[in-house]
Amino acid sequence: MSSETRPRFWTRDSSILLGGFFLTIFLIVYIWWPLAEEVLAYIDWHGPWWLYMDWLLLGIFGFMSITIIARANLKADLLIIFVGVCGGLAIESWGTQTNLWHYYTAERPPLWIIPAWPIASLSIDRITRFLNWLTHKAGHSKTTVLQSLFSAFYWITFASFLTLMLVFVAPTSDKSYTWLSLALCIFLILTPTDYRYAFLTFLAGTGLGYFLELWGTTRECWTYYTYQTPPLFAVLAHGMAAVAFWRAGLILKTIWGRFGFSKPRQAEAIEEA
Numbered sequence: 334m335s336s337e338t339r340p341r342f343w344t345r346d347s348s349i350l351l352g353g354f355f356l357t358i359f360l361i362v363y364i365w366w367p368l369a370e371e372v373l374a375y376i377d378w379h380g381p382w383w384l385y386m387d388w389l390l391l392g393i394f395g396f397m398s399i400t401i402i403a404r405a406n407l408k409a410d411l412l413i414i415f416v417g418v419c420g421g422l423a424i425e426s427w428g429t430q431t432n433l434w435h436y437y438t439a440e441r442p443p444l445w446i447i448p449a450w451p452i453a454s455l456s457i458d459r460i461t462r463f464l465n466w467l468t469h470k471a472g473h474s475k476t477t478v479l480q481s482l483f484s485a486f487y488w489i490t491f492a493s494f495l496t497l498m499l500v501f502v503a504p505t506s507d508k509s510y511t512w513l514s515l516a517l518c519i520f521l522i523l524t525p526t527d528y529r530y531a532f533l534t535f536l537a538g539t540g541l542g543y544f545l546e547l548w549g550t551t552r553e554c555w556t557y558y559t560y561q562t563p564p565l566f567a568v569l570a571h572g573m574a575a576v577a578f579w580r581a582g583l584i585l586k587t588i589w590g591r592f593g594f595s596k597p598r599q600a601e602a603i604e605e606a
Contacts, residue, residue, distance in 0.1 A: 347402035350410060350455070354401060357448050358394075365445045368438070389548050397541075401455040404462075412585060413458055414451040416578045421450025424574060427514055431505040434557045434567075446555075453541060457575045460537035465530060483529040490535060491522045494569050501566040504558065521577055534579050535572035542571020 362369045376385040425442030428434045436443050468479065495518060505511045525531050546563035549555045557564050 343402060344405050346405040346407045346410070349407060350405045351398065351402050354398060354452060357452070361445050361448060368445065387548075387552070389544070390552075393544055393548060397452055397456040400459040401452065403459045410455060410458075412582055413454050413578070416581045416585065417451030417454035418447060420454075420574065420578050420581065421447050424450070427510040431502075431508045431510050432558060433502065433505060434555050436555045437553055449545075453545065453571075454575070454578050457534065457537045457541055458579075460541065461530070461534045461575075461579075464533045464537060468529065468533070480528065483532050487525060487528040487532045490532060491573075494535075494573055495519065495522060497566050497569065498573075501559075501564065517577065518573060521573075521580055526580070526583065530579075531576055534575045537572075538575025539569055539572035543568045545571065 372387075376382050422442070425446060429436065429441035435441075436446070498515070498518065502511050502515070543563075546567050550557065550562040550567075557567060561567075
């Protein structure tokens with residue numbers, strides 16, 4: 334694909350998406366002002382304030398701001414946002430209702446954390462598409478070998494994750510929420526649609542998830558029952574959640590294709606490569 338026809342980094346939809354992102358942040362701060370006020374109270378504005386700024390949080394939001402505007406396409410991104418909201422609500426309900434983790438506000442789950450899921454989903458989508466483009470570019474002449482490698486990576490990674498999950502959620506094995514979560518993960522793992530894209534999505538979700546979990550657990554915004562900061566399972570679970578959201582999006586596109594949803598993101602990434 335030539336540079337003239339390749340989609341631009343910044344599109345008209347990028348402005349809309351970035352505006353919506355900042356509007357969401359504003360509404361969260363406005364509606365839950367006491368929480369924001371509590372955070373700002375830790376900063377000494379009359380002294381070396383830069384020593385008290387949460388640079389990790391600012392770095393995370395800065396990174397996500399840049400990634401979500403990359404080649405934005407509202408026609409596809411609105412579906413990612415919808416799946417992210419619904420999936421995030423389900424995951425937070427499972428975790429807080431079973432006491433696998435809890436928030437310092439004691440809400441089960443807190444609504445102010447839900448917008449973080451679709452925002453992270455958009456960022457993960459962009460990272461995955463970039464990784465997919467890199468692997469296609471690097472292995473253009475070794476397609477068969479790469480497919481075999483990604484197939485092996487897929488089964489090793491997801492089998493390891495499932496084993497870790499069984500151990501981590503064992504204390505809540507009497508909860509229906511946990512059984513449903515396990516059943517969904519097993520179903521998704523055993524029915525791969527694209528080994529490469531699933532593995533790369535898991536990798537992207539895990540990478541971003543590490544920094545999100547590092548921030549949340551070290552600031553005691555949320556705490557896991559193991560009191561680890563963060564537990565390995567929580568980091569990898571972001572990768573599994575990303576895969577689940579991606580698969581859910583593919584199903585919805587198939588069901589609602591007649592309404593004009595765009596083709597799957599991985600197909601776009603292949604064409605762009």
